[in-house]
Amino acid sequence: MREQILILRRNWMLIVSFALIGLISAGAISVLMPKTYTATSNLFVSTQNVETSAELQQGSVFSLNRVGSYVELVSMPQVLNPVIENLDLDMTPQELATKVKAGTSRNTVLIEIQAVDSSPQRAADIANGVVASLITSVADLERPTNGLPSPMRLTSVDTAQPPSSASSPKTPLNLALGLLYGLALGLVVAILRHVLDRHVRTEADLRKSTDLPLLGGITESTRHTSRPTILGGAGTEAFRQLRTNLEFAAVSQQMKSLVITSSQAGEGKSTVALNLALSIAQSGQRVILVDADLRLPSVSSATGLEGSVGLTTVLIGRTSLAEATQHWGTGGLSVLTSGPLPPNPTELLGSDAMQKLVKELEAEYDTVILDAPPVLPVADTAILTRHTDGILLVVGATRVSQHNLSKAVEQLSLVNANVVGAVLNRIPRSGPDANSAYLSDYGVTPLPVIRDNDGGPASPVAEAEAAIVRDSQNSRALSKG
Missing domain, CATH: 3.40.50.300 (P-loop containing nucleotide triphosphate hydrolases)
Structure with a gap:
């Protein structure tokens, strides 16, 4: 423990410097990074044409099994191409897939669609467009061959709205991470400096x-x-x-x-x-x-x-x-x-x-x-x-x-x-x-400062001699008194 404290005492300026560098770097990156906005929309997956409780239970299990497949379907061209055409986006399905993210919580039939873009309005339009396209695609894919309607139904729970604040960069989080990474790097350098230092200090x-x-x-x-x-x-x-x-x-x-x-x-x-x-x-x-x-x-x-x-x-x-x-x-x-x-x-x-x-x-x-x-x-x-x-x-x-x-x-x-x-x-x-x-x-x-004939400080020997003479004179004066 004493050695670790000694490392910190010897290198505290180095550690603080690295922490400040990390903090400043994170701040600069946050300023230079382009702002992005995230819009979110949700879908509910269910079955339709259910009449008995047994069919309802069976439909719930069927819906849970289907949710994972629908999440994967969001990044497919079949869903994304209609969105590109409707919004007149200048990008490929692969590029749009990097801006769209779908996910679901365990044991739920809710699908969350997130769209990220530099424009808050376009992010909301992309999220809503993906929801509409996914509903249409599932209806086509799940339609039986006998012409009956699809047993699965996707319902939009909420409509994505243009976000009022940017989701990235997260300046407070970036500053905290920059500070932590700077401290960690400073500690590593301090330990390496201590390990590699072979000077006689103590x-x-x-x-x-x-x-x-x-x-x-x-x-x-x-x-x-x-x-x-x-x-x-x-x-x-x-x-x-x-x-x-x-x-x-x-x-x-x-x-x-x-x-x-x-x-x-x-x-x-x-x-x-x-x-x-x-x-x-x-x-x-x-x-x-x-x-x-x-x-x-x-x-x-x-x-x-x-x-x-x-x-x-x-x-x-x-x-x-x-x-x-x-x-x-x-x-x-x-x-x-x-x-x-x-x-x-x-x-x-x-x-x-x-x-x-x-x-x-x-x-x-x-x-x-x-x-x-x-x-x-x-x-x-x-x-x-x-x-x-x-x-x-x-x-x-x-x-x-x-x-x-x-x-x-x-x-x-x-x-x-x-x-x-x-x-x-x-x-x-x-x-x-x-x-x-x-x-x-x-x-x-x-000893008081003694000046030589030139007005500069006298040598330590001259200072000591002057002090001894002064002490002797004071002693004699006290004895006479």
Whole structure:
């Protein structure tokens, strides 16, 4: 039941759209369809020259047996040809037969004649003409050979009158059917879309693809930007929880260097790497964030640090590690940007110089965070696993398919990578796939907007520093008071 409700919540706009399309289509068809009118006349079938009750009973049974034959006779040319001649109709008996319908109820001797035409007067004339022609035809067919009158008698019960309203199109019925058919088609498409959709949207979808432990969940940022961003409020608490879960995941082994990667591009690995490094630094550790994505680096643009010197200039010996390292914020976070993009990133990351650099960083810092390229497009991350202690796999909700996630985990297992776990990133804040467990703002006080010297919004670090200074000043003022 929950899955069915989830299908409806995910696809309600699609279902409503199909229902509206069905409703509009039915309305258009009703408007474009030509109007037709139906005239009705009735005949009573009986026997004549009956004198005793026994003959009456026998005649009633005989009439019931004859009614079915008379109904079939209505569509025969013998009945329809005289109608065509009398009304001067420009059609064949076969064409007229499509406009005339005869029927009878069970165990009755009443025959109902219906005639349909675009003209109400002509529909009535056709119905009355068929009744008169059927009476004449039955009298001729049932006349005995000895010249006596026919034992069967057909009597017109009522005369067809021109109808005052059209019988077709039935606009209310068409609209109702269009709405129902649209809803049904929308439900079918929604179910097919759900069955064929293999994107990782929830924790349940993630567990279908991999047995990796889920170490955390990060809601999507309210800032719609393609660059990595610093998450505040509930996002900060989510990374603190991720930091704690990482500590417990690595309790049985030393893990000083951690590679942050994803299956494919666009899952938010750089945002996770930046926020995780900042969260660990806020706990009092010395942390360095290394932008090891030498194809599409983003750390320098996100932090506003110098990007002309960095990892590549250190690896080729152009600059020293101390010269290329930059500090960011007031905590113990250092950043090593990517530097100029090399023509051979895979070979450079797999070189002895890279292995020596990682060892040097592990000796100097408590934690080394490496923002690595995605696993599936390139082999850079698989190369980095030789030099590092563990890998954290970022899974972008609605961004990666279950197949690609399984393939990325399989590819990492082939190189014996130590994947410590996964983090579900970009969980929707609202909608059917939102998870309220990751939306809590318990104890979080929103910070006021701080402007920089140019009048624009300051960085989240500057906002936090300003709030701390302001709180300290307020505390001192209260103590003096």
